[in-house]
Amino acid sequence: MKFKSQRVAYLFFATSLLLFSLQIVYGFIMGFAHLGFDVLHDVIPFNVARTTHLNLLVVWLLSGFMGATYFIVPEEADRELYSEKLAVVQWAALVIVGVIAIIGFHLNYWEGRKFLEIPRPLDYLVVVDVLLFLFNVGMTAWNGKRFTTTGSVLLVGLVAAALLYLPGMITFESQVLDSYFRWWVVHLWVEGVWELIMGGILSFLLIKLTGVDREVIEKWLYVIVGFTFLSGILGTGHHYYYIGTPEYWLLVGGVFSALEPLAFLGMALYAVTMARRGGMSHPNRIALFWTVGCGIMSFVGAGFLGFAHTLPQVNLWTHGTIITAMHGHMAFWGAYAMLVLAIISYTMPLMTGRKLFTGWVPEWAFWTSNIGMLGMTGAFAVAGIAQVYMERKIGMDFLAVQEAIEVHFGGVLLAACLLTLGIAMFIWNFIQYGLPKEEAMAAEHLRHAA
Amino acid sequence: MLSKSQARLFFIGGTCFFSAIFLGLTFHTLGQVDARQNLDLLTAEVARGKEIWDSNNCMGCHTILGEGAYYAPELTQVVKRRGKEWISIFLRDPQAMFPGKRRMVQYDFSDEQIGDVIAFLDWIGKIDTNGFPPEPDLAMAPSLVVQASAQTSAPPAYFQQVCIACHSVGGTGGSVGPALDGVGSRLTAPELDRWLADPPAVKPGTAMPNLNLPDATRAELVNWLSGLR
Structure with missing residues (x-):
């Protein structure tokens, strides 16, 4: 850690991991409900569990991105954060909004719009919170000694993500328009500007972990995010097949979302090539594991599994089935969850001055959680394919189909136990690191001086 | 070989170009969509139905237009499939209809609210969705x-x-x-x-x-x- 104020990232990372754990708990509630044990129905009915599960995901990832940004921007701008106090205030505001939202969901206080369930008054608080955040990192960059491509791509991604939150706050009487603009937020986030954030963070990690020349890494960063927008913007069309929008979206969405895997393939090749070029010699091998793993798994989950059901001929049958859950789990895990875990793995030794990245705990955390997620994805795939054939192709009754595929949720839950074990080990490792220390900074300065 | 400034140009140029096309298509879509969604049929009842649909987060279990969660049935064509009579009986006491099966929350809707929800679902079912949900193509004929x-x-x-x-x-x-x-x-x-x-x-x-x-x-x-x- 070069600058004292970078330690504020710790708050965000700790919050991330706490919310991630809660997300897993709600996932189990849903898994058991699908298995036929909806024992919590009277207290936490499925829609509460589901909404909480999704929103916890969004908030813990955003918290992770914010933490990453507070760490990366001072380093790239080569100065302390504009205001560390403001960052703490902003963190507290984020936590308050999150807690109110989660409690609200349990009291039927929400908007029933998938991924954007946070009620409108809280949306305004989110806006204030994000403005505080952007002001703080923006001022840091503005007053910085230098500003790099990595930092710029990250900041452009964050500003664009904030702007794209706004179309989700417009009220529509028509479900069609409501849905149309809801996807401006959801799709253009995860298959658009979040990939800029991902690209920025990956690029930072690769520069630090591989020792490959910054110019080379940043050049390819531009190419990859170029492909992201080339395919991702019009790729929004794959959400406009069947919601009442004109037929040409079938063609536009089909063609451009078929190109979307290219951006993720780029991410994977980028991570693997740079890591190989650097010789995998960085002592923090586990951070490199998560970084390269993020590139590869994002291609598998977001790129390959997304492509598996994005063409209109296929999507006509799979739209609105468990196939979507199959793709969703692996995509968010690979592209964004692993990214946050990568930046945490990289920064913790620097913030605390302790080198706890060796040994079996962090390594097993990596493998166990990844194998668990692969298993879950497989179980979802089997359940989803069976559902599509029985319900959509043959026309069996919904509940009869759900009973027939119940058994696969046993598979989902078993694999989820592995994932949970892996994440528990990751968190145990995180706790062992302890809090950020000023001595860690001194050590870094000594190393730089030498 | 590609230089960094060329790569940057590719990113900025491509993004601007495709954003412009996207905005153009959005503009065109907004002109087409009123006819496809039968805007003239979007009555106050339908709007109230959507309000009930949203404020109870029905999408947290069901899908409409294929969007939502996968715990409860797809409802785009539910009025055609079940009929208004069935839905209104069902909504009065959802668990009575499928005893011992997967449960829906008992919302205690008034008759008027039930009418609004049905009006909303009826309106949804009439949207031109490019053929979603499709008719089962492997359905077996009754023996x-x-x-x-x-x-x-x-x-x-x-x-x-x-x-x-x-x-x-x-x-x-x-x-x-x-x-x-x-x-x-x-x-x-x-x-x-x-x-x-x-x-x-x-x-x-x-x-x-x-x-x-x-x-x-x-x-x-x-x-x-x-x-x-």
């Missing part, structure tokens, strides 16, 4: 043997809207309650009448709810069911 045991006269409208959700005749219908083929030779007309008037009174603990059928409807059903021999 001829079973069909032979069925009534020759057409079933009453109520039967086709409500009873069929749980009971089957001739191989079509639900599987929650027993198949009704030949029920006319198992039960007499007075027995059927007593049963339909209040099932739990005849057999405590039965899964079939008391549907509070009007006398005329009950007589019609008894008459038709007696003919199933």
Whole structure:
């Protein structure tokens, strides 16, 4: 850690991991409900569990991105954060909004719009919170000694993500328009500007972990995010097949979302090539594991599994089935969850001055959680394919189909136990690191001086 | 070889170009969409129905237009599939309709609210969705043997809207309650009448709810069911 104020990232990372754990708990509630044990129905009915599960995901990832940004921007701008106090205030505001939202969901206080369930008054608080955040990192960059491509791509991604939150706050009487603009937020986030954030963070990690020349890494960063927008913007069309929008979206969405895997393939090749070029010699091998793993798994989950059901001929049958859950789990895990875990793995030794990245705990955390997620994805795939054939192709009754595929949720839950074990080990490792220390900074300065 | 400034140009140029196309298509879509969604049919009732739909987060379990969660049925064509009568009975007490099965939250909607929800779902079902949800293309035709045991006269409208959700005749219908083929030779007309008037009174603990059928409807059903021999 070069600058004292970078330690504020710790708050965000700790919050991330706490919310991630809660997300897993709600996932189990849903898994058991699908298995036929909806024992919590009277207290936490499925829609509460589901909404909480999704929103916890969004908030813990955003918290992770914010933490990453507070760490990366001072380093790239080569100065302390504009205001560390403001960052703490902003963190507290984020936590308050999150807690109110989660409690609200349990009291039927929400908007029933998938991924954007946070009620409108809280949306305004989110806006204030994000403005505080952007002001703080923006001022840091503005007053910085230098500003790099990595930092710029990250900041452009964050500003664009904030702007794209706004179309989700417009009220529509028509479900069609409501849905149309809801996807401006959801799709253009995860298959658009979040990939800029991902690209920025990956690029930072690769520069630090591989020792490959910054110019080379940043050049390819531009190419990859170029492909992201080339395919991702019009790729929004794959959400406009069947919601009442004109037929040409079938063609536009089909063609451009078929190109979307290219951006993720780029991410994977980028991570693997740079890591190989650097010789995998960085002592923090586990951070490199998560970084390269993020590139590869994002291609598998977001790129390959997304492509598996994005063409209109296929999507006509799979739209609105468990196939979507199959793709969703692996995509968010690979592209964004692993990214946050990568930046945490990289920064913790620097913030605390302790080198706890060796040994079996962090390594097993990596493998166990990844194998668990692969298993879950497989179980979802089997359940989803069976559902599509029985319900959509043959026309069996919904509940009869759900009973027939119940058994696969046993598979989902078993694999989820592995994932949970892996994440528990990751968190145990995180706790062992302890809090950020000023001595860690001194050590870094000594190393730089030498 | 590609230089960094060329790569940057590719990123900025591509993003601007495709954003412009996207905005253009959005503009065109907004012009087309009113006709496709039948804006003239979007009444105050429908708008209130959407409000109820949103504020209770129905999408947290169901999908409409294929969007939402995958725990409860797709509802885009539910009015066509189930009929308004069935939906209004169902919404009054969702758990009574599929006893022992996956549960829906009991919302205690008023009759007016139920009407609004149905109006909303009816409006959704009329949107031009480019063919979603598709008709099952591997559906099996009901077997001829079973069909032979069925009534020759057409079933009453109520039967086709409500009873069929749980009971089957001739191989079509639900599987929650027993198949009704030949029920006319198992039960007499007075027995059927007593049963339909209040099932739990005849057999405590039965899964079939008391549907509070009007006398005329009950007589019609008894008459038709007696003919199933």
